[in-house]
Amino acid sequence: MFTNPQYGIFVLISATLLTSVVALLVAVPLGLMAAIFLSEYASRQVRGWLKPILEILAGVPTVVFGYFALLAVTPILRLFVPGLQTFNGLSAGLILGFAILPTIASLSEDAIYAVPQSLRQGAYALGATKRETITNVVLRAGLSGIVASIILGVARAVGETMIVTLAAGQNPTLTLDPRVPIATMTAFMVQVSGGDVAVGTIKYKSLFAVGMTLFLITLVLNIFSFWFVRRFQEKYE
Amino acid sequence: MQTNSPAVGTGTAFYVDNTDYYYGSFQAVRDVTLDIPERKITAFIGPSGCGKSTVLRCFNRLNDLIPSAHIKGRITYRGVDIYDKGVDPIDLRRNIGMVFQKPNPFPKSIYENIAFGARINGYKGDMDELVERSLRAAAIWDEVKDKLKESGLSISGGQQQRLCIARAIAIEPQVLLMDEPCSALDPISTRSVEELMQELKERYTIIIVTHNMQQATRVSDMTAFFNAEPTEKGGKQGYLVEYAPTQTIFNSPQMEATQDYVSGRFG
Numbered sequence: 035m036f037t038n039p040q041y042g043i044f045v046l047i048s049a050t051l052l053t054s055v056v057a058l059l060v061a062v063p064l065g066l067m068a069a070i071f072l073s074e075y076a077s078r079q080v081r082g083w084l085k086p087i088l089e090i091l092a093g094v095p096t097v098v099f100g101y102f103a104l105l106a107v108t109p110i111l112r113l114f115v116p117g118l119q120t121f122n123g124l125s126a127g128l129i130l131g132f133a134i135l136p137t138i139a140s141l142s143e144d145a146i147y148a149v150p151q152s153l154r155q156g157a158y159a160l161g162a163t164k165r166e167t168i169t170n171v172v173l174r175a176g177l178s179g180i181v182a183s184i185i186l187g188v189a190r191a192v193g194e195t196m197i198v199t200l201a202a203g204q205n206p207t208l209t210l211d212p213r214v215p216i217a218t219m220t221a222f223m224v225q226v227s228g229g230d231v232a233v234g235t236i237k238y239k240s241l242f243a244v245g246m247t248l249f250l251i252t253l254v255l256n257i258f259s260f261w262f263v264r265r266f267q268e269k270y271e
Numbered sequence: 272m273q274t275n276s277p278a279v280g281t282g283t284a285f286y287v288d289n290t291d292y293y294y295g296s297f298q299a300v301r302d303v304t305l306d307i308p309e310r311k312i313t314a315f316i317g318p319s320g321c322g323k324s325t326v327l328r329c330f331n332r333l334n335d336l337i338p339s340a341h342i343k344g345r346i347t348y349r350g351v352d353i354y355d356k357g358v359d360p361i362d363l364r365r366n367i368g369m370v371f372q373k374p375n376p377f378p379k380s381i382y383e384n385i386a387f388g389a390r391i392n393g394y395k396g397d398m399d400e401l402v403e404r405s406l407r408a409a410a411i412w413d414e415v416k417d418k419l420k421e422s423g424l425s426i427s428g429g430q431q432q433r434l435c436i437a438r439a440i441a442i443e444p445q446v447l448l449m450d451e452p453c454s455a456l457d458p459i460s461t462r463s464v465e466e467l468m469q470e471l472k473e474r475y476t477i478i479i480v481t482h483n484m485q486q487a488t489r490v491s492d493m494t495a496f497f498n499a500e501p502t503e504k505g506g507k508q509g510y511l512v513e514y515a516p517t518q519t520i521f522n523s524p525q526m527e528a529t530q531d532y533v534s535g536r537f538g
């Protein structure tokens with residue numbers, strides 16, 4: 035099953051890296067924009083329908099996202115992206131981005147909402163515009179929570195299984211080309227455990243190695259986010 | 272903003288003409304008419320809830336941030352109606368600085384706390400020099416000169432408040448509004464802020480809200496006494512009782528309510 039067995043787990047890690055980066059490129063800007071829009075600009079009515087939409091997005095089963103990527107997004111993207119294959123990291127990553135967007139948006143919004151009104155007033159009193167107040171003061175004050183939300187989004191992207199298994203394929207290849215089939219760590223685990231794997235074989239053991247690596251990555255991300263929040267959180271009385 | 276009165280440093284900064292202040296349909300303060308002299312310290316005193324902050328926050332239109340807040344009547348600054356359609360509140364606030372009740376330094380370094388306002392106001396000069404000058408003017412330079420890179424939140428409350436004063440004067444406003452600037456400070460910090468105000472009044476018009484009457488007598492030239500009375504609807508409504516030189520308010524006020532309040536005989 036390994037086309038390049040000598041690369042070992044790095045084939046899988048590169049695939050996870052690729053889909054996660056694509057996902058973050060979608061989810062961080064959109065998620066932050068949604069959070070800023072919801073907390074600073076949206077009227078009560080707009081908030082009233084936009085927030086539920088985000089929550090619905092969070093509640094969509096990832097298998098639905100996965101088939102959507104495979105059956106809707108990839109065919110459309112193929113019109114624009116030459117050389118895009120049926121299974122590819124690009125559409126998997128894009129849709130993965132929408133799957134983690136609600137996490138980033140809602141946790142960032144909480145962080146922005148928690149910024150004391152007195153700080154905003156302090157900026158306005160200096161003649162700051164709304165945009166200057168948001169970019170220079172509000173986002174800076176909410177930074178620790180915003181970064182924590184992004185790290186949580188990364189952890190979700192790394193651990194997400196259905197979307198990447200369905201849309202990115204199960205073909206371990208060492209590449210950062212988003213147009214070709216790849217197998218992420220999670221997709222590999224699905225593939226291996228889906229067939230009958232004899233106990234004690236290399237494949238069987240590799241399942242644990244990949245699982246352990248996934249666990250470690252998530253653990254490190256969580257420790258980092260914990261440290262970051264502690265280090266950069268501002269204490270307001 | 273356009274200022275059509277060349278008489279800077281003399282005469283009147285603000286004319287407040289027959290103003291009423293509302294939050295939605297609730298009339299929080301009524302009938303305020305007074306004029307604020309340039310380069311003097313004017314104190315607003317009165318029991319809490321009588322509308323001192325509400326009135327103060329209209330001088331730099333900070334109440335625009337509260338959607339329900341609005342005002343009837345006229346406030347002019349150097350002859351310009353500050354609620355006129357042609358007046359941009361952003362420009363107004365660049366000329367009318369404010370210091371708040373609770374110190375609210377930005378979660379940035381001490382240096383950046385000063386530089387931020389200057390930068391957004393298009394300051395092109397030497398930033399290091401401006402930071403030092405502003406911190407010196409706010410009498411806090413010696414205490415923070417070795418930790419300019421540290422967070423503005425890492426210093427004591429009294430230092431934070433002086434940092435906020437430094438931040439306000441860094442953009443060289445003409446007026447400084449201070450809403451109970453010492454209420455969160457210990458007596459020593461309070462003293463240093465009061466001394467600072469005496470220095471600043473040579474260059475700035477200062478309006479200070481305080482509910483500490485000793486503070487009003489110590490620092491101010493003019494005093495406005497506000498009071499509140501119950502309305503039929505059940506809420507309280509603030510109004511201006513008396514406005515006169517501080518000496519007069521505390522020694523020979525015209526109104527009995529003022530006399531009762533300044534002598535401490537007050538409910």
Ligand SMILES: Nc1ncnc2c1ncn2[C@@H]1O[C@H](COP(=O)(O)OP(=O)(O)O)[C@@H](O)[C@H]1O
Nearest residue numbers: 294299318319320321322323324325326337507
């Ligand atoms: N944001 C607001 N929304 C509604 N009412 C307010 C608001 N701020 C103040 N008020 C009301 O206006 C009145 C005057 O308040 P304020 O100006 O804060 O008084 P002071 O500063 O003298 O204590 C009070 O009755 C208060 O409840």
Ligand SMILES: [Mg+2]
Nearest residue numbers: 323324325480
């Ligand atoms: Mg007040």
